[in-house]
Amino acid sequence: MKVHQIQVGNMQNFTYIVEDEDTSEAIIIDPSWExxxxxxxxxKNNLKIKYIVNTHHHFDHTLGNEAISESTKAPIIQHEYSELKHDITVKDGDxxxxGNSKLKVLHTPGHSKDSICLVGDGKIFSGDTLFVGNCGRIDLPGGSAKELYHSLFDVLYSLDDNLxxxxxxNYGPSEVSTLGQEKITNHVMQKRTEQQFVEMMG
Structure with a gap:
């Protein structure tokens, strides 16, 4: 599974093209600008785009959906809690x-109700649930510090450190990290009670 990481727009968003190298089938994660x-x-890579996948519904992750769907004929996948227009609905565990690749959907609300992470082939696409060195904000509609706490500590914390x-x-000191590194260095991933986390998030 080859990852093309493209920084786009003036909010330092990442869009990803994830390619199955055996078949040249690929998905696009969070198309917005550029x-x-x-x-x-x-x-250039002669890719066949099978799906467009959004980690959540915020405009800076979905702005390019319709244009890219039109040019590639790929259907749009979002979590079942998304209220945006999409073609295929997924839920936790799907x-x-x-091609010969697959990514597992983990529902990780907190930044938004419909936030998901995608895990497979030693990689995790964490959307705005977890950044390098920080996490997504919780003060937008549908945000919840309590939900984010459970997403971070009940879901992500138990995953393989080597992911x-x-x-x-691109808000951190590096463009990519590992989950193990974030558990050590990211202040939001330090073990604390739900109450302490909610207070820290303000």
């Missing part, structure tokens, strides 16, 4: 398959 660059990568982490924004 769509021409995505088209160039698709063309798999998104393309290479690709997040939704």
């Amino acid at each position: 769509l021409m660059e995505l088209e160039m990568i698709i063309k 798999f998104i398959e393309f 290479v982490m690709y997040s939704g924004h």
